[in-house]
């Protein structure tokens with residue numbers, strides 16, 4: 095069994111890095127705060143006897159030797175970056191559950207049959223740089239390394255430059271870790287486990303995600319002198335599309351549709367906006383339904399563009415297909431061995447495990463979080479809930495190593 | 498007659514200050530660039546024999562003595578601040594038409610019956626600080642001096658501090674200029690004079706304006722895990738209100754409705770926005786119609802708030818009632834004396850003259866601008882069109898001085 099107090103203390107120590115005044119964290123990928131969080135993780139892993147490797151997209155791998163070091167290692171990992179107004183648990187819980195597994199093995203001098211690896215993936219959140227799960231996506235070969243390193247944030251700063259600046263642009267080749275299974279523990283980020291009063295969610299599926307950049311190109315002019323029929327207002331079409339995203343979601347079972355990001359040019363109240371850019375997101379556990387939703391969005395944008403004679407560019411730059419987790423039965427078995435209540439569940443969020451599932455048998459372990467709230471500074475899971483998840487992670491990894 | 502080449506050269510010289518790469522100007526109120534523009538105006542007025550006074554809200558008054566310096570002066574003025582992607586003429590034309598009137602009197606050694614004053618009003622645009630026509634509004638007693646000096650921009654910087662920093666927080670008491678009439682020359686900023694092929698618009702009315710800050714308060718949560726029915730998304734209500742502003746405008750003759758400014762928190766694509774703030778603007782030449790539009794907006798916001806159980810604050814922080822210009826017959830007489838074509842027109846935009854009309858007989862002179870485009874870097878009026886406007890300004894002022 096892992097040590098609940100130690101796990102909690104580590105979570106609280108990590109949460110100091112980028113702590114916000116409302117009790118959350120703001121630790122965007124590639125920032126100085128991301129560096130501090132990574133440094134702390136590396137120091138903890140080294141103290142527990144690991145060797146540490148950094149790859150060319152900044153993913154960190156801490157390796158603990160086993161009995162047979164030629165056999166593929168059993169790995170776990172998650173992320174340390176957060177949303178701008180994120181919580182203390184999203185991602186961090188998975189990383190520190192891994193550290194707690196490592197410390198438990200280390201202090202008990204347990205020699206596992208295979209090596210074990212503990213990883214931190216670069217920019218999982220997709221907030222500062224897009225898409226999300228960027229480090230694991232590059233690792234799994236879904237994204238091109240050079241393209242991703244060149245991606246820029248809102249201010250034109252490149253990810254590659256930031257990784258270099260903070261000392262995490264490593265030398266390890268992409269995809270070169272020798273691993274045989276991957277597990278990720280994570281808070282559910284939704285309300286179901288709490289509602290159903292279950293300790294563990296055995297994640298069967300990660301739902302599909304489509305991300306878009308939408309750009310409406312109008313013409314700037316004076317809001318007080320330009321008659322309605324002569325306007326090329328970029329703001330109103332953007333509003334219609336945002337409202338329609340909600341309608342698309344409501345028309346389809348389990349559909350989700352969101353705009354979280356918007357920029358208005360020149361953003362002056364008496365100038366009709368000449369350009370509005372914003373994000374659109376659609377999610378569904380069924381790829382067929384998600385495709386229908388996608389088609390509805392595209393044709394809606396085309397209609398608005400035609401009816402209003404205004405330029406609308408829709409760039410569907412990221413499609414993440416629903417993924418099944420083939421090692422979920424290992425998670426279930428470990429949960430049952432430990433006697434915790436559980437249920438099957440699907441993940442609404444994308445996770446690094448979703449890309450690792452391309453490469454090796456992968457399983458995900460969800461724990462409840464308060465009121466299902468995540469991507470919010472008040473995000474919370476209790477010390478007990480965290481300990482249960484870390485124990486399931488420990489035994490899932492041990493079982494896989496023994497096989 | 499004024500000197501067309503000299504007027505044009507001054508316009509082009511002023512346009513260098515804050516010049517944008519697309520041929521416009523970005524010279525927000527209270528910035529270093531605003532200071533440079535003010536300094537240039539002051540130096541030109543001093544060269545032409547004026548004394549210069551700065552008041553406590555940063556308005557500049559350059560005074561040229563007349564025969565009877567106890568009689569109230571005849572004044573003109575406009576503004577040198579611009580939109581973030583503004584043009585070379587909006588405001589600047591009126592100021593430099595004044596400078597050209599001054600130079601014409603100066604080089605011909607004309608002693609006018611009364612003194613003449615040439616002014617620059619602080620923050621007419623209302624882009625960086627709200628409301629618009631802030632300097633003239635304070636001067637006319639519509640706004641409280643201390644309140645306005647404490648107003649902050651998006652980054653929390655105070656207008657008073659900026660004026661002090663750039664050396665334009667003066668000592669003259671508010672409202673203390675001894676003037677008897679005010680004229681402002683301005684580009685039309687709309688398409689009517691061009692369409693009707695008239696050289697001069699005799700402005701009879703400034704239409705009514707209502708400005709609002711709208712704040713939608715939702716709850717941040719994860720866009721991938723929060724079911725639609727559990728969301729408190731601040732973005733969708735904002736979109737519905739923006740789309741409705743257009744509908745309100747279309748339902749009423751001469752109605753205008755616009756959102757030009759928006760900020761989204763935390764502005765991350767996979768976090769449901771917890772807060773969205775945006776501007777709403779309604780305009781109409783009829784105060785009754787504008788009131789109806791206002792009521793429609795308020796009740797729409799209340800309905801959205803109730804139906805979605807989400808907090809929506811609507812702050813109607815500025816109402817500018819339609820204003821009639823009592824000195825427009827002087828403008829018309831000067832135009833006819835000079836033999837230029839003209840028509841009566843109303844102003845869609847607010848102008849400093851609208852507040853000066855509270856205090857003294859006031860007239861406005863519009864010249865055409867290309868395709869009616871303003872608040873855009875491509876804004877354009879020709880050297881000939883500018884010269885016509887400055888000549889009408891000269892003779893309107895001379896007539897008023899002689900009376």
Ligand SMILES: NC(=O)NCCC(=O)O
Nearest residue numbers: 218219226443444721767
């Ligand atoms: N776990 C998590 O919040 N991932 C971010 C990627 C997503 O938007 O689903």
Ligand SMILES: NC(=O)NCCC(=O)O
Nearest residue numbers: 318364621622629846847
């Ligand atoms: N002339 C001008 O653009 N004024 C700004 C105030 C307004 O929005 O009408």
